[in-house]
Amino acid sequence: MGKTLHIVLLIVISAVILAGCGTNTGSDDNTLEVALWDEKISGAVDASIEEFNKEHPDVEVKVTYTPYANYFTKLRTSLGGGSGPDVFWMNGPNFYEYATFGLIKDLEPFIEKDSEFSKDVYFDSVIDLYSHEGHLYAAPYFSDIVGLFYNKRLFDEAGLDYPDETWTWDDIKEKGELLTNKEAGIYGYSASVVSNQAGYYNLIPQAGGYMINEEKTKSGFDSPETREALHFVKDLIDEGIAPTVQTQIESNPRDLFMSGLIAIHPEISVNAEMFYSELGDDLGVAPLPAGKEEATITHGIGWAMNGDTEKEELAWELIKHLSGEKGNQFIAETGFSIPAQEDMSDLWVESIPGLDLQVFIDAQEVAYPYPLSQNTIQWQDIEQAEIQGAFLGYKSIDEALDNVAKEMNLILDTEQID
C-alpha cells in the first residue's frame, strides 16, 4: 500500500510540474499559430490559409486576434517565455527591438533559397520599413496611408462643395467652421490628437517640419514648424470646430465620424472599408489638404516569423502564401488596405466602387515615412502624454513640445551609444 501511494504522489507531482513548465512551441508538429490584431482583415487571412492548406492539408493553422492595445504586450511576454505564435504581424515602432533581440527570424536565408519570392514586387517603403542592416525580417503584407474622409450628407446640408486636391489648411478652418453645428453636436473637423498617425504626424511635415531627422539623431518636436502644426490643431479645438481632446479620448473621433457627428476626418486607409459599411454613399475621400507642403504619413504591416520556431519551413510557406500574389489579391478584393505588391493597387481601387480609393494610390507621391528610431515606443509614450496633457490644459503646448524634444533627444542619444 505504502509503495503505491508514493508512486501516486510522484505522478501527481511530476504531472503538475510538467504542466507548469511546458511551453507551447513544438506542442504539435502539425499546428501553426498565427497572431495579428485587426479582425477586419480576417477574410483575406482565411482565404490565404485555405490556399496554404491545399498544399499542406495536414497542417492546422490557428489564428488568434488580440486587440492592438494589448497585442505587443502579450506577444513580447510569450516570445520572451520561449513560446508564442509561429507567424505574426509586425509594425514599425516595434520592429527594431524584435529584430535586434532575435525575437523574429531573418528572412533573407529563406528568400535566397526561394525563387518564388522577390522583394522587387513590393512597395519600397514597406521593404525599407522591415529591413535591418539590409536584411528583410518581415514580409510586407499591406501598406497604409492617410486620406481625408468626409461625410457628404453634412456637406450637402451646409451647401458646400466636397473637398478636393486644391484644399489647404485654410479650407479646413473656413469650411470646418461652416460645417460645425454646435446645437446638433456636429464638428466640422476631427483634428485628432489621440491618433498621431492619422492626426498631427501629417501636419508637421505639411508645415515643413519633421518628427525625427533622417539620421535619427534629433527630435523635431521643438521646431517652429511643429509648433505651428500643433497651434493649428489648438485653434481648431478652441474655436469648437474640432472636439476637445477630452472628448477625443472618451469618444474616439473615428466613432464620432461614423456616427455622423464629424464632417471631415483624416484617417488611415485600413478604415476605408469599415467607414463605407457604416456610412455607405455618404462617405467620400480626398487627398489631405496641403500646408506649406503636401505630405501624408505612410506605414505598413509585415508578417514576421518567431525567432524560436521549430517549424520554420512551414512557417515560411505560410508567410509566402499570405504575402504572395494570391495573398495580396485577397487583401485587394476585401478592400482592407493597399496591398504591399505595387501591381495589385488597381485591384484594390476597384474593391469599393462607391469610393475614390485612387486618392490613396496617388498619395504615395507625397508619402512621408512614419517616424521611427530604435526606441520609438519609449519616446512616443512621452510624446502622447505631453501633447495630450497640453491639450487638456495641464501645461502650454510650447512647454509640452520642449519636454518631448528634450526627453526624445535623451533617448536618441542613448541609441547612438549602442
Next chain:
Amino acid sequence: MSNASALTKPKWSKRKRKEALWAYLFIAPTLLGLFVFYMMPALASFGLSFTNWNGITPPQFIGLDNIVRLFQSGSFIRTLINTFVFTVVSVPMAVILATGIAVLLNQKIKGMVVYRTIYFLPMVTMPVAVGMVWKWLYNTDYGLLNYLLGLLHLPQPAWLFNPNIALLSVIAVYVWMTVGNNIILILAGLQGISQTYYEAAQIDGASKFKQLIKITIPLLTPTLFFVFITGMISSLQVFDLIFIMIGDSHVLLEPLRTLVYGVYESGFEYSQMGYASAQAFLLFLAILTVTIAQFAFQKKWVHYDG
C-alpha cells in the same frame, strides 16, 4: 496523568500514519499548485528585483539599484500616495456602507432575498465589465450620469479627466463593486449574534440605537476585522478597474497610477522586469506591514464573543 502523553512525542499507530499520508495526498494538488504558481513566481520575482532584465536577454545583477531608482523617481512616490489614498478612502467607505446596509437587510420583511441579491450582484460581475460600463456612464459628453445632471441643470464634471476628482470617481466604482461582498460577510456576522442579548437589552429598556452601539457593533467586530483586512489587501492591489477605465491613456494615468499599475507598466509595457519585480516586492512588504499592524492593533477594538 492524563495529559502526560501530550508532553511526549505522540507515537502514531500505523493506521494513523496512513491516514495522515492520505490527508497529504488530498491536499497535494492544491499545495503543489500553490507552490508552482504562487511561491515559485514570488521567489523568482524577489530574486529578479536585484537585476536588470528585459525578459529576453539574461538578467544582470545590479544590487539595490532598482530600489534606489524607485525612490528617486517622482512617479513612484506619486504611485505610493495614490494607492494609500485609494485604500484609506475606499476601505472604510465600503465597510461603513456595507454595515449600514447589512443591518437594514438583516430584517424579516417580504422579498428580502431579492434585495440581498441586488446588493450582491456587482460582486459577481467581472471587474472588466464593471469598468467598461462605468467608463460609459462617466463619459463627459455622452454619458448617462452627465445627461441626468444636465436635465437637473447641475454642473457636468469631467469625472475621469479632472485630476482632482478622477481618483474619487474610481473609488466610487470600487466601493460600489466591493460593498456587496462586505454585506454578505457582515450579514453572516450579524446572524451569528445571539438573540438573547437583544432580549435582555429590551427587558432593560435599551433603545434600538443603544442596542446597535452596545451589542451589534461590538459583537460584529471580528467580522469587521476580517472585512477590513481582506479589503485592505485587495484595495492595495487595485489594478483591473483602473486598467479598463483609463488604461490606454497615458495622460490620464498620472492622478490614478497605483502600485500594481506601476508593476504592470514597467514589466509588460516597458519590459523592465527587474524594476517591476522591485515594485512588486515593495508592495508585498507594504501589505505585510499593514496586515501585521492590523493584527497588533486588533486587541484594542476586536471583541470575540464568549
